[in-house]
Amino acid sequence: MSKLAAWDSNPLKCFADFIAGPDFALTSSRQRDLAPKPLSPESAAIYRFMFGKFAAWMLEERLKMSTVTGRDLQRFVALAHDGQRDLNSKIAYRYLRLLERCYDYLERAPNPARDAIVGIDRAQIARDAPMTALNADELQRFMAALPGQRADDDNKASGWKRRRDRAMQVTMALAGLRVAEAIGLLVDEVGRQPDIEGALVLNITPEQKHRTSYEHTTTLPKEGVAELTAWLSERAELNIPGALVFPANLEGEPLHKATVYRQVKATFGRAGLAVSRAGGRTLRNTFASQQLRQGTPQSELTTVLGLALERSAEAYKYAKVNEETSAPEAGPTAKDA
Template sequence: MHALASWNADPVRAFKEFVSTTAFAETGRRLRADGTMRALSAESAKIYVFMFANVASWILEQGLTFSTVTQADLVRFIDRTVKGKRVLNSKIAYRYLRLLERCYEHLEVAPNPAQQAILGIDRAHMTKDEAGRTLSEDQLERFFAALPAEAPRRRNSTPFDGWKRRRDRAMQVVIALAGLRVSEAIGLLIPEVGRQVSIDGSIMLTITPDEKHDTSHEHTITLPREGVDELRPWLQERETMAIPGQFVFPANLTGARMTRKTVYVQMRATFERAGMDLSRSGGRTLRNTFAKRQLDNGASADELKDVLGLALERSAADYQLTRVKPDPTN
């Protein structure tokens, strides 16, 4: 009872003390081949603490304590929505409940509310709720190699023939190397492209909500030299063609806005030329790949939130939680 009282008084502190113990490892039942417990990595511990802090904050907001939370309360937590969309997909929700189940198991709370909530999850639906896929470095190179190529010159061709291929090529490179949503790419405006080139050849993109999806938040992101080498020639060609408007990647010569469907079709074609039959061969796969590369380079959830233009750090933490391995079948 004394232990449970400390979890009620300061649940985050109690969990931090718990997560570093062998007792936590035992609840996970993760054994090596020789029967000894697997040590919890510092990165995993950090993610677990972040997850638990999310739950603890929500429990406090509801006027509850760790010991008074019920199965129904936990179901409400995982079923939360923002603008009609669930905050947690079912796989992430399951991981939250599994973490809480381990805590209540350690405290010998019966019945275990998290365990009861897990039993109520539609597991059939959960298996269909795949985490975002990513590309390996080799697959990403194959994607770049399969980008729209210059069309063969015809006898009566003009210098601007095939401009849409060059537009699509530049757009897909920017999406992949800057981690943009498709809505952010088609809504990218010329004033948002930095003019100053850094020593390493990169430039800054300032993404604003203007002309974009309402979930886009203003943020800046570095476009590396490889992306600049594709984007700048396209911008020069666009200027020479005197296409009106401010869209970096216009749909036509009148400067209209591209549609998501058009981008999806062109991107799908690139994946097919690369010989990759991914079920999510689109902008989300490229954005996930960008996020994974950021994490592999040591970015924290807060830093990832900033470069992806996310409103909440917990959204960035979802990328840490999935950390999906590249699709091995392609």
């Protein structure tokens, strides 16, 4: 069986074998060593995740490595990640460069990934906007606009979901959790007792979370501990089955990420914060940016965030953060008039 036929038959296994051996390093334009250096386990995991998404897309589209065209690949990178991926984004370019190396190894000519790269505006890639993070004043406004603060929320039958959302958003903002990590957070991963500073340890494991999550430990500061512990107490009183800290319903089923996005976006709206990405990613960016500004070493932040590579944490140095200003006092509202 030819290499290309083998990749058509089992692309995931063939790709895993490819990146585990010396051939992958030899396809790199940067590789100049006589003895190619093997990939680190962390880098290999990232590449396998990326190729896994491509393989799943090929299956959905009834395509194979031997039949994919350059136009198909442009369609893949433009529509990847819930249809929000810009063809000129950096991740689109990285996908195509990875696939270009695969097709070089398979000796397919012309190389469809190289053809697809021609359609990317390299100058536009360099102008990608930096990630957005809130400054301290904006974070305070976000926290003041959290759900679950209205008087009618005292009714546990109708208000428990708002109090769940409140505790979840506090945990995301102050502990730096990914949305998938918040959705999949387990009761047993929450520390039993606060430490001497009043903070609560969260031991994050990949179980029931995003498959790119790595086991790591982060800390919810005392400012957020009361919200989380109050919710856990209410969750126990409601007798919600299962192990999820923030379940979707009283049956203990998991939340959908789109639901979390809508709830976080609503909080941004109530706070009057106009940001380019009003979702959980901005909260995580805010946590990471603040950690760096407070002097947390980049290597330590990498561990706290559960990142595979230290250079991934470096991007948070360049997050777009507005200059902090004191929030103006609230004026009279129409209700007061």
